[in-house]
Amino acid sequence: MANEMEFRTCPITGKKVYATTQNLMWINAVTAVVFILIGGIMALLVALTRWPAVHLLSPEWFYKALTAHGLNMLIFWIIFFEVAGLYFGSSVVLNSRLAAPKVAWLAYILMLVGSILVDVMVFTDNATVMFSSYVPLQAHPLYYLGIILFAVGALTACGIFFGTLAIAKADKTYEGSLPLFTFGLSAAAIIAVFTLACGAIIYIPTFLWSLGVIKNLDPAMYRLLFWGLGHSSQQINVTAMVSIWYLLGALTVGAKPVNEKICRTAFVLYILFINLASEHHLLTDPTLSPAHKVFNTSYFLYLAVLASMIHALAIPMAVEVAQRKKGYTKGLFEWLTKAPWGEPGFPAMIFSLLIFGFIGGITGVVYGTEQLSIKSHNTWAMTGHFHATVVGGTTLAFMGLTYYVIPLIFRREIIGKKWASAQPYVYAAGMILLILGMAGAGTLGSPRRHWDVTFADSIIPFSFDPTVLLFTTIAALGGILAAVGGAMYVGVSVLSVFLGRKLAPNEAKLVY
Amino acid sequence: MPITSPETYWWKPADKQEKIWITVAIIWCLILFTMMPLWHFVGGQNPSVEPMKIRPDDFEKVASAFIEKYKVGEEAGIPVVKPPDGADVYLKGQMWNWVPILELKKGVNYKFHISSVDLMHGFGLQPLNMNFQIVPGHDNILNLTPSTSGTFHIICNEFCGVGHHTMVGKIVVKD
Amino acid sequence: MKEEGKISRWQVFYDDISMLFVLGVVIPTIFYVIWGVMELANAPTAVITGP
Secondary structure (H helix, E strand, O other): OOOOOOEEEOOOOOOEEEHHHHHHHHHHHHHHHHHHHHHHHHHHHHHHHHOOOOOOOOHHHHHHHHHHHHHHHHHHHHHHHHHHHHHHHHHHOOOOOOOOHHHHHHHHHHHHHHHHHHHHHHHOOOOOOOOOOOOOOOOOHHHHHHHHHHHHHHHHHHHHHHHHHHHHHHOOOOOOOOOHHHHHHHHHHHHHHHHHHHHHHHHHHHHHHHHOOOOOOOHHHHHHHHHHHHOHHHHHHHHHHHHHHHHHHHHHHOOOOOOHHHHHHHHHHHHHHHHHHHHHHHOOOOOOOHHHHHHHHOHHHHHHHHHHHHHHHHHHHHHHHHHHHOOOOOOOOHHHHOOOOOOOHHHHHHHHHHHHHHHHHHHHHHHOOHHHHHHHOOEHHHHHHHHHHHHHHHHHHHHHHHHHHHHHOOOEOOOOHHHHHHHHHHHHHHHHHHHHHHHHHHHOOOEOOOOOOOOOOOOOOOOOOOHHHHHHHHHHHHHHHHHHHHHHHHHHHHHHHHHOOEOOOOOOOOOO | OOOOOOOOOOOOOOOHHHHHHHHHHHHHHHHHHHHHHHHHHOOOOOOOOOOOEOOHHHHHHHHHHHHHHHEEEEEOOEEEEOOOOOOEEEEEEEOOEEEOEEEEEOOOOEEEEEEEOOOOEEEEEEOOOEEEEEOOOEOEEEEEOOOOOEEEEEEEOOOOOOOHHHOEEEEEEEO | OOEOOEOOHHHHHHHOHHHHHHHHHHHHHHHHHHHHHHHHHHOOEOOOOOO
16 A cells, blocks of 8 residues: 555646545546446446337346446446545645545445445346335345445545545645535535435335344335435535536636636535435325425425526636637637537536536426426436436536546546547437437336336237337437447546556646 | 635625526526426315325225225226226236226216335326326325326336336226 | 625635535435425324225
8 A cells, every 4th residue: 555645746737646545546436437337238238128129138137237227327337436536626636645545445345345245136136126126125135235335435435535624624735715626526525425324224224124124114214215315316426527517627628617606605505405306206106295395396495406507607607718718709609619629528528518407407307396297207208317417417527537537647648539539429419319219208108117118018908109119219229329438438448547658757738 | 726725705796697697597496486386286286195004905905895896897807997986996006917997987086096015116197198106005195087088008117026017007988 | 795804704604514514414304304204104094994
């Protein structure tokens, strides 16, 4: 293990990069990419099965692959990457040593063991329960134990982040307020603590129930608390993604926040209210009162939506101001047309912003009203919504950032720069097709988590409007295109990290 | 830069453009918020929730009694039931059927009790595309008045095991 | 509005991560978790009579 105090200075940003931090970021980011590879293969299999013309897998394998896809993507890929981001945002950005690196390694091991346990249980047919694992559908106890270990590890990583903030403050490694990026990540970490606490409250009894210690678990209670974990974990992603937009804006065009007060207010609104949105899943549930539904589902007067609206102004504004300062002032849009579209970070940021905001955000707010939830609950349109937020939004932003993390932090030259530059375009195009296909079919009633929308094996015959099949095909083609984009990402990042030319100590450039 | 600390005093008034944007956004948020309870309580667009737990075996009992009492036939092994006007209707979700098949009259109000006797199910009424979560142990009570005649299907849209995709039920509405 | 030499109280509040942490955990715990758990726990159970 490297000496805790050993560091180098980044030639571009002037930040101190501690060797311990660098190693921890490396291992968490590489593990994340392994999980996106597993999740991506499952994604392709699922897309090829939902496409009626191919209908690849058997039902047993389809539901298994779908469970694995959800867990590997929504939890393992994203949270491992976020942990790397948390160490970057605290230790590197604040020029501070990392708090308790040994505990950080322990956190990593807990998360790794947890995720391997879960994957083993899923692939050995012991946990075909979907991402949500709704009680009373029971998985093997080791599945729940795996989730618990992973959550404890992730919670520990959040603790390391807060610990590092405290050390940086005590050592005075920065002056005044936290940098905006770190402030945004603090918001994400705070949201994560609530999320993981909900996970602990519900998964520990569920684990005991699977062992037979507890006899009865109320399925409605499980849903309430599970979505405190399941939906809020996506709010961590939203917040981390927005922070990364600010960072990518800075790395690609030198954008800096126009008004710190406004940007930070938006993050504070996220901290206070965004977790109430877990209610969106429960709008068509029996038992919960309309008051609870309306209050929570509106994120307390839609104040978290207001926060997203603020970011939607602040980020493009920062980019425009930076570009205009460089002299791109002709007409209304020269700042945009002369942006570095050939560098992967810029299109990744812009597509992430557009897909998240225009498709994911709007569908989310629409489907999340108590009335329209009846028309969209459990339909494929829902799947479309969260692919726009978590995949087209978060994952694409993380992908864009990777192309900068590799040269700046891991000190390797990118292999296949042209592939890297094309990747965000391919991925975004695939995702948009996928999302529109899902939303179209779902609006006509096509269900999510379903092996056969032609209902060929049903005792009572039923078939959808044939338009559903058209939309399903569009989604499948989009899924295949996105899988190609995903493969490009995994290929470029794995090759670069392991085989890329090692950069000399003072060598680094940001522009492609 | 977002990765460096801001200047000492960063609490500064917003620009005019920022103020306009935020004001419009706040107004829009308040309109959205106001409309949700209005559609519920004034517009009648949502079922008013009647909280009621029911043990799965109890639900099985009442549903069976209901089926026995009003059964008029059988289709593909599933009982066809024609409840009298205004009756309480029991619809049971189980792996992997919706039982029974219902024959209803147009324009008559029925009080539906939908629950599950095993896993979670998803009630998806097609082609209207109206969806409700069906939770074992809880009675999802819906007051329904069919306003058009014809055949409607209920699919299951919550994963309930390997036969999930075959789970289809039926409601026939007659004039 | 800031005066020279005095940092706005809002700025101090935003810099106080531990206070934001407490609020960020307490608000959803009260409004989402506790309120929801109470409703579910207090729902009546149907009493079935007869056969």
